[in-house]
Amino acid sequence: MLVAFWSLLKTDEFLFHLIYALALLVGLEVIYRLLARFKAIRISSFLARLAIILISLWFFLVLSQVPPDSFGMRLLQAAALFLAILIVLNLLDYLFVDRFLLAKRKIKVPVLLHELIKIALLILILFVIISKVFQARLSTLLVSSAVVSAVIGLALQDVLGNIVAGVALHVGKPFKVGDWVKVSDQVGAVIQTSWRSTTIRTLDGDFVIIPNGSISKEEIVNYSAPNPRHAQYVQVGTRYEMPPNLVKETMAEAALQTAGVLAEPKPQVWLIEYGDFAINYKMKYWIDDFPRHSHIGDQIMTRIWYLFRRQGIGIPFPIRDVNLFTVSPEVQERGRVERVASILEVLKRVxxxxxxxxxxxxxxxxxxxxxxxxxxxxxxxxxxxxxxxxxxxxxxxxxxxxxxxxxxxxxxxxxxxxxxxxxxxxxxxxxxxxxxxxxxxxxxxxxxxxxxxxxxxxxxxxxxxxxxxxxxxxxxxxxxxxxxxxxxxxxxxxxxxxxxxxxxxxxxxx
CATH class of the missing domain: 2.60.120.10 (Jelly Rolls)
Structure with a gap:
């Protein structure tokens, strides 16, 4: 092919063949620009322009009488054919998946399944093109590909493990896009699941990409399934002289006063421990908006402080050293008089x-x-x-x-x-x-x-x-x-x- 092409360069016909090929290229580009107003055509713009170049080059070589059975011509023919089929597949994919299933039927095809089907079709098409264009036996190709696949599999076993794990996640469906999950010590909302990895958005707004192989080995906690209702806990310690029932009622009241806490199931409070310096209580309450769990917990703890203060329920300091001192009756009386005087000044103005x-x-x-x-x-x-x-x-x-x-x-x-x-x-x-x-x-x-x-x-x-x-x-x-x-x-x-x-x-x- 190269010898024939080099001999052509020495003739006057080369310029005419080149002009014809360029004219074809321009004509195909004009046709593409006219069709590019349709989104179905625009999605394959790069592939379409590459196909136009290959077709123009093939046309130039045909005019130059390059032998059609030469390796270069066959390779060019295979590449152009593969690109053309790829463009048609993209067009059908857009019309069927995006326009028909998603837009009309409201059916969302999982990304992983979508990509696996496309990859399988492209590999099958590639084998058929090679067997037809290069007159290769399909059985020979399959044997050769098996050997190559074994070598590639050993080199890319981690990547392939992630792909297999991705398929398992898709079949098992432990979570879906939008769910709030905890996996690999990361808590966030699932943004996307691909053939290799899963992307989650954390509470800090960061995107974390976790390989599917790692996810398949970890414990997965789904805060959104089977429903968004989720239990949270807070713990508080009070002084020993505080009646437990009063403490429990006050803590439950604080939870029910907080926006975001569900009325049903009702908050539950348990006395869990007689500690060194406090009686410790644990409260369980329910929410259905997991992203706000930290804010809701903060509001509950804040309400508990105010309610405890009004009920006279004390929260003790940790005891390390005990210093005993006595407040004289005179000091106590002086404090009482000052408190009454300040209240009296307020009431006089009412x-x-x-x-x-x-x-x-x-x-x-x-x-x-x-x-x-x-x-x-x-x-x-x-x-x-x-x-x-x-x-x-x-x-x-x-x-x-x-x-x-x-x-x-x-x-x-x-x-x-x-x-x-x-x-x-x-x-x-x-x-x-x-x-x-x-x-x-x-x-x-x-x-x-x-x-x-x-x-x-x-x-x-x-x-x-x-x-x-x-x-x-x-x-x-x-x-x-x-x-x-x-x-x-x-x-x-x-x-x-x-x-x-x-x-x-x-x-x-x-």
Whole structure:
């Protein structure tokens, strides 16, 4: 072939043959560009241009009368034929898999199965082309390929092991794309499974590519199967003097108050150990959003701290050295007096408590408690029973209510110096709204038992309280009407002071 081609270069016909071949190349390129508007053609752009070059070269050699049975011509013919078949396969693959199965039937063919079928077809086509073009016997090719395969198999045993493991994973289906799994000490969402490896996206947003051979040897934990519901655990230690049932109830309440924790199955709390310096508890709760498990766990532990603080449940420090000391009664009394004085200063500024004398106000301050609530924590809920009154000392809260349809509306935001819950304190009325902390919030809490000591000693203040309460209800009704862009409610729509006075006396049994 090379001798014939070299002799052709010395003749004038070479230039004409080259021009004809270039003309064919340009013509085929124009046809390709016209057809390239279709995506089915564009997906094989590189193969199509390579085929155009080979066809033009083959045409040039034919014009140059290169013997068709020469090795070079046969090799060129085999390559062009293989490319053409490959282009047709890509076209059929696009039309059948992408357009028909995926787009119309919504059937997603697994990537691994898809690639294995393509590779098997290409190997079969390659054997047929070689046997036809080079007139080779297929049995000889198979024997030769078996020897070559043995050599390649020894050299690429790890790669082949990954392929076999990939097939096993595809058949066994321990996970699918989108599942959250733990494998090879990596936790993440499955992004893709190929013939060689599996790609997962970790909680940190990193892509980790794990060979299928490694996965087949590891324990696989699927957090998304058989359903996304998944159990999590937290452990807390408390002081020995804390009643276990109170601790368990408080921990369960903290879990149920946290967004993302399922109401069913209910959280379970166990006393697991009497430790050196604490009674240790373990709580099991359920979530269905595994990517947020760390955030949900953080919120639960945060809520536990605030609830423990309000319930007087102490979390002990680890004990290493014990230093005994005694606080004198004078120091204890000084601390109590300072606490009462600070609470008293807050209560003096509350409008609804104006009828109380200085001594009555002091008695109320002695029984009041300082509570702290976490960001997002509900302080009171609409419709629940209550008999306590709240005065905000720092932070902000949101007041909201829902109607019969469940539609929720934000009524107000309250800050330092504001108060709420007076109707529940004085009449025992159910909460008319939900109050939620918008940030860490501290407040003074006065409950019925505390207030009863004052009002039973001086029942006459009930009259003044009913008047102030009536005025507050009128103001709140006007604010609600303005919020709803309606006419303000008439005074007759608000409960009268006589009715309020009767309810106060009944509630405190005056």
């Amino acid at each position: 409008e609804i408590l104006k009828p109380l004398s200085g001594e009555e106000m002091k008695r109320l301050a002695e029984g009041a408690r300082a509570h702290r609530y976490a960001l997002g924590e509900p302080i009171v809920r609409q419709g629940e029973e209550g008999d306590s009154f709240f005065v905000i000392t720092s932070g902000r809260v949101e007041v909201s209510a829902s109607d019969e349809t469940g539609a929720r509306a934000v009524l107000a935001q309250l800050g330092g110096g504001d108060f709420f819950g007076e109707m529940s304190l004085l009449t025992g009325e159910r909460r008319s709204a939900t109050v939620t902390a918008l940030e860490d919030t501290e407040m003074i809490v006065v409950d019925k038992a505390n207030f009863a000591q004052v009002i039973t000693a001086n029942p006459s203040i009930a009259q003044s309280l009913s008047e102030i309460l009536e005025r507050r209800l009128i103001e709140n009704a006007a604010k609600m009407a303005e919020l709803e862009r309606a006419r303000p409610k008439e005074k007759s729509a608000v409960e009268s002071r006589d009715s309020l006075l009767k309810r106060i006396r009944s509630f405190f049994r005056l």
